[in-house]
Amino acid sequence: MPRVTEQYIQRRRREILDAARQCFARDGFHATTMDDVIEAAGLSPSVVYRWFRGKDELVLETVRDTIQGIADAVDEAAAQDPPPALSEAIEGVLTATLARVSDDGRDLSALAVHIWTEALRTPEIEHLLADLYGRIRTSLADLVRRHQAAGTLPADIDADAAARPLFALLPGFLVQRLLLGPENTKTYAAAIATILRR
Numbered sequence: 718m719p720r721v722t723e724q725y726i727q728r729r730r731r732e733i734l735d736a737a738r739q740c741f742a743r744d745g746f747h748a749t750t751m752d753d754v755i756e757a758a759g760l761s762p763s764v765v766y767r768w769f770r771g772k773d774e775l776v777l778e779t780v781r782d783t784i785q786g787i788a789d790a791v792d793e794a795a796a797q798d799p800p801p802a803l804s805e806a807i808e809g810v811l812t813a814t815l816a817r818v819s820d821d822g823r824d825l826s827a828l829a830v831h832i833w834t835e836a837l838r839t840p841e842i843e844h845l846l847a848d849l850y851g852r853i854r855t856s857l858a859d860l861v862r863r864h865q866a867a868g869t870l871p872a873d874i875d876a877d878a879a880a881r882p883l884f885a886l887l888p889g890f891l892v893q894r895l896l897l898g899p900e901n902t903k904t905y906a907a908a909i910a911t912i913l914r915r
Contacts (some may be wrong), residue, residue, distance in 0.1 A: 726835070730768050733758050735820055737779050744836050746776050767787035779834050780842055784849040786817040787887070788856070795856040799862040803870075804910030807883075811890055811902040817892065825897075829891045853887075854880045 736907055740749045751772050769775045791804050791811030794806040801809070818825045836843040858880035863886035864870040886909060 726768075729760075730759065733765055733768055733775070734779060734782050737775050738783070738825055738828055739823065741776070741779060741819060741831055742828040742873065745831050746772075751775070774862065776835065777841060779828075780835070780845060781849075782892065783817045783828060783832065784846065787814050788849050788852050790811065790814070791853045791856040793858075793865070795860040799867060800860055800869075802910065803860075804906045806860055807886065808906035808908055810903050811906060814887060814891065815902065824894075826891050829888065830895065833888075848913050852885070854884045857883045 733754065737749075737754045738756050740753045743749075744753070751762075751765070751774075754760050754772075754775065755861065756764060765874075786808065790810050794801055794809050796855040800806070815836065818828055824913070832846065836846045854877075858876040861870060863877045865872050865874065865876065890900060890905060
């Protein structure tokens with residue numbers, strides 16, 4: 718029997734997670750069944766269950782995968798040297814956010830709302846989300862501090878306090894996208910930077 722490579726494992730997991738994201742965004746976590754995900758993935762049940770033991774595990778991994786990608790984008794923006802302009806950093810994070818809630822041109826923004834709702838019901842999801850969102854806020858605070866050190870933001874701003882409304886721009890962007898239609902990330906980020914400068 719040929720050895721299963723790490724690349725094969727990741728490709729299979731990705732196929733299943735992408736199918737799950739589509740189903741969860743469309744129908745929510747509770748209305749979606751494993752059969753729905755199996756059908757969307759186009760794989761046999763034995764293959765899907767080989768990588769995910771059941772729906773609870775699949776939900777948890779979908780949440781982790783979605784928010785982890787956004788947290789990674791914020792970490793990357795905060796670590797750049799010199800730090801990117803706030804409008805560039807926010808635009809980059811919003812672009813990464815859209816990438817996590819899109820699939821082949823399909824808008825899966827509703828997945829974010831289902832994740833927030835599930836966090837209110839399931840302690841494990843709540844803790845995971847709190848950890849990842851806390852990490853995002855910490856990185857945003859680091860970005861503010863780096864701008865303060867560079868002289869591009871006033872030194873008297875409380876960086877941790879500033880990170881809170883900066884973080885709120887991300888879910889706010891998704892809510893507006895869902896209810897009011899697509900937003901241009903560049904325009905949205907530039908408007909935020911203009912308000913911050915004033």
